[in-house]
Amino acid sequence: EVQLVESGGGLVQPGRSLKLSCAASGFTFSNYYMAWVRQAPKKGLEWVATISTSGSRTYYPDSVKGRFTISRDNAKSSLYLQMNSLKSEDTATYYCARHDPPDYWGQGVMVTVSS
Amino acid sequence: DIQLTQSPSTLPASLGERVTISCRASQSISNSLNWYQQKPDGTVKRLIYSTSTLESGVPSRFSGSGSGTDYSLSISSLESEDFAMYYCLQYATYPLTFGSGTKLEIK
Numbered sequence: 001e002v003q004l005v006e007s008g009g010g011l012v013q014p015g016r017s018l019k020l021s022c023a024a025s026g027f028t029f030s031n032y033y034m035a036w037v038r039q040a041p042k043k044g045l046e047w048v049a050t051i052s053t054s055g056s057r058t059y060y061p062d063s064v065k066g067r068f069t070i071s072r073d074n075a076k077s078s079l080y081l082q083m084n085s086l087k088s089e090d091t092a093t094y095y096c097a098r099h100d101p102p103d104y105w106g107q108g109v110m111v112t113v114s115s
Numbered sequence: 116d117i118q119l120t121q122s123p124s125t126l127p128a129s130l131g132e133r134v135t136i137s138c139r140a141s142q143s144i145s146n147s148l149n150w151y152q153q154k155p156d157g158t159v160k161r162l163i164y165s166t167s168t169l170e171s172g173v174p175s176r177f178s179g180s181g182s183g184t185d186y187s188l189s190i191s192s193l194e195s196e197d198f199a200m201y202y203c204l205q206y207a208t209y210p211l212t213f214g215s216g217t218k219l220e221i222k
Contacts, residue, residue: 047211061210101149101206105159
């Protein structure tokens with residue numbers, strides 16, 4: 001069974017950094033592109049980042065480019081999202097997702113950016 | 116960026132009814148479209164991929180169709196567990212973009 005479990009969320013001040021993690025199991029992690037998708041409170045879904053199987057290629061929308069960095073550790077079956085220079089508009093539930101476009105999704109982790 | 120216009124935003128419907136949700140792209144996306152269901156607890160599930168292929172385990176009352184810029188998700192006979200949010204997603208080009216969502220609610 002595919003499982004994706006996010007962690008690392010919480011309350012952070014504007015301008016600060018936070019790193020999210022996603023532990024994957026139930027499939028061969030190194031064979032899949034991985035992605036992060038977020039959802040602001042009461043809003044729709046927004047794609048945040050994608051990483052290739054080896055990690056050599058990454059993709060971002062303009063809204064986070066230069067501030068967020070997606071990475072992975074295939075030996076640990078783990079996906080990460082380093083978020084820098086956080087803004088209030090980054091407040092959202094962040095979902096880890098397998099594949100691009102996503103097939104399986106995690107349960108999400110909440111990030112609140114507020115002073 | 117490719118914009119997806121999803122309609123309606125809210126869809127009141129009754130058990131057993133057939134419903135259709137529309138997703139229109141700002142340019143051709145060559146069938147590169149998925150449909151997702153999100154339950155109130157936040158759980159997201161892929162229903163349809165590549166426009167019309169049903170995800171394994173998804174009931175056959177769900178179906179997808181479309182081409183070019185116009186796509187749709189249909190549910191043939193609503194059951195109680197179908198009342199949820201639905202989103203389309205295009206993956207023809209980056210950035211991946213989602214429709215704004217349709218809330219399927221009990222009439």
